[in-house]
Amino acid sequence: MLRVIVVEPEGDYNLGFIARLCKNFKVDELVIVNPIASIENAKPFAAKGIDFLENKTRVVFSYNEALKDLDLTIATSSIADIEKDMLRRSIKPWEIHDFILNVKNAGIIFGRESVGLTREEIMKADLLLHIPANPEYPVLNLSHAIGIVLYEIYNHGKRGTSGPPING
Amino acid sequence: MLRVIVVEPEGDYNLGFIARLCKNFKVDELVIVNPIASIENAKPFAAKGIDFLENKTRVVFSYNEALKDLDLTIATSSIADIEKDMLRRSIKPWEIHDFILNVKNAGIIFGRESVGLTREEIMKADLLLHIPANPEYPVLNLSHAIGIVLYEIYNHGKRGTSGPPING
Numbered sequence: 126m127l128r129v130i131v132v133e134p135e136g137d138y139n140l141g142f143i144a145r146l147c148k149n150f151k152v153d154e155l156v157i158v159n160p161i162a163s164i165e166n167a168k169p170f171a172a173k174g175i176d177f178l179e180n181k182t183r184v185v186f187s188y189n190e191a192l193k194d195l196d197l198t199i200a201t202s203s204i205a206d207i208e209k210d211m212l213r214r215s216i217k218p219w220e221i222h223d224f225i226l227n228v229k230n231a232g233i234i235f236g237r238e239s240v241g242l243t244r245e246e247i248m249k250a251d252l253l254l255h256i257p258a259n260p261e262y263p264v265l266n267l268s269h270a271i272g273i274v275l276y277e278i279y280n281h282g283k284r285g286t287s288g289p290p291i292n293g
Numbered sequence: 294m295l296r297v298i299v300v301e302p303e304g305d306y307n308l309g310f311i312a313r314l315c316k317n318f319k320v321d322e323l324v325i326v327n328p329i330a331s332i333e334n335a336k337p338f339a340a341k342g343i344d345f346l347e348n349k350t351r352v353v354f355s356y357n358e359a360l361k362d363l364d365l366t367i368a369t370s371s372i373a374d375i376e377k378d379m380l381r382r383s384i385k386p387w388e389i390h391d392f393i394l395n396v397k398n399a400g401i402i403f404g405r406e407s408v409g410l411t412r413e414e415i416m417k418a419d420l421l422l423h424i425p426a427n428p429e430y431p432v433l434n435l436s437h438a439i440g441i442v443l444y445e446i447y448n449h450g451k452r453g454t455s456g457p458p459i460n461g
C-alpha cells in the first residue's frame with residue numbers, strides 16, 4: 126500500500142493536481158494534514174482525478190495520525206545537503222522502489238509550499254528523499270515534485286525492457 | 294541546446310509552472326506557440342523561475358517557426374497507442390537522453406491542455422514520446438508531463454552511481 130502524505134498544502138490548484146497525479150500513477154491513498162487549501166476549490170484542477178479526491182483522500186489533524194500504520198516513511202526536501210546530520214539514509218527518486226519493494230505499507234511525505242517540512246517532521250521519517258535539480262534553484266513546486274516521485278515508482282523496472290523500434 | 298516548445302497553452306498557472314521547471318532543470322529555451330494563457334498572469338506561478346519567463350522565453354505565431362533550427366524534434370502524447378501508424382519511433386522518457394546525446398539542437402514539443410497536439414503537428418516531429426501511466430487515466434496535466442520529461446533528461450546517467458548510505 127502506498128500512501129501520499131501532504132502537510133498543510135496551501136494552494137487549491139496543487140491539491141487538485143496532486144489528486145490527479147495519485148490517479149495517474151495508481152496511488153492507494155492520499156492523506157492531507159491540516160489543509161489550508163480547500164478541497165472543494167481543488168476539484169476543477171483534479172480533472173478526472175476528482176474521484177480520487179472524493180473516495181481515496183482523508184484529512185487528518187495531526188502529523189502523527191498521518192503516519193499511523195506505516196512500516197516505512199520517506200520525507201522529502203528541496204534542500205540537498207540537509208540530510209547529513211538529520212537521517213541515516215538519504216535517497217534519490219530512482220532508489221525509492223528498492224526500499225519500498227518488500228514493505229507492506231509505505232508513506233511518502235511532502236511539505237508546505239512556503240516552508241516545506243519542519244526539522245521535527247523530517248526526523249520522524251525513516252528516509253529523506255531529494256530530487257536532484259539545478260543547484261541554483263532546486264526548489265520544485267509541490268505537486269511537480271510529487272509527480273516526479275510517483276512517476277518513478279510507477280515505472281520502476283521498465284528501463285531497458287523496451288522493444289526494438291516499431292518499423293525498424 | 295534543449296528547447297521546450299509548448300503549443301497554445303491555455304492555463305496561466307501551467308505557463309508559470311513550466312517556466313519554473315525550465316529553470317529547475319536547466320533548459321536553454323522555452324518557445325510558446327500562440328499562447329492563450331497570459332505571460333503576465335503566469336508570473337506568480339513561476340516563483341523564482343520568473344527570469345526564465347522574462348529572458349529565455351519566446352512567443353512565436355506558427356508551429357514551423359517554433360521548430361526552426363532544430364536537428365531533432367520529439368512530440369509528446371498522452372495516448373500510448375497513437376504511435377504505431379504515425380511515426381517510425383516511439384520512445385519512453387528514460388530513452389530521450391540517448392537520442393539527444395549527440396544532437397546539437399533538440400526540441401521537445403507539448404500540446405494544448407484541451408486537445409493535445411494535432412495529428413499534423415505530431416507527424417512533423419522525428420519521434421513520439423509517451424509517459425507510461427495508469428491505462429485508465431494516463432492523461433497528465435501539461436506542466437506535470439513537462440516536469441517528468443525534464444527531470445529524466447537532467448538526471449540521466451546518475452542511476453547506480455549513488456554512494457553508500459551516509460552513516461552505514
Ligand SMILES: Nc1ncnc2c1ncn2[C@@H]1O[C@H](CSCC[C@H](N)C(=O)O)[C@@H](O)[C@H]1O
Binds near residue numbers: 202203234235236237
Ligand atoms: N528538489 C526537491 N526534492 C524533493 N522534494 C521537493 C523538491 N522540491 C520541492 N519538493 C517538495 O515540495 C515541497 C514544497 S517546496 C518547499 C520550499 C520551501 N521554500 C522550503 O523552504 O523548503 C517540499 O516540502 C518537498 O516536499
Ligand SMILES: Nc1ncnc2c1ncn2[C@@H]1O[C@H](CSCC[C@H](N)C(=O)O)[C@@H](O)[C@H]1O
Binds near residue numbers: 207209241242245247
Ligand atoms: N543541516 C542543517 N543544519 C542546521 N539546521 C538545519 C539543517 N537542515 C535543516 N535545518 C533547519 O531545519 C529547518 C527545517 S528543514 C526544512 C527543509 C525545507 N523546508 C524543505 O522541506 O525542503 C530548516 O529550515 C533549517 O532551519
Ligand SMILES: Nc1ncnc2c1ncn2[C@@H]1O[C@H](CSCC[C@H](N)C(=O)O)[C@@H](O)[C@H]1O
Binds near residue numbers: 404406423431
Ligand atoms: N502520459 C503522457 N505522456 C506524454 N505527454 C503527456 C502525457 N499526458 C499529458 N501529456 C502532455 O500534456 C499535453 C496536454 S494533455 C492533452 C490531453 C488531451 N485531452 C488530449 O486529448 O490529448 C499533451 O499534449 C502532452 O504534451
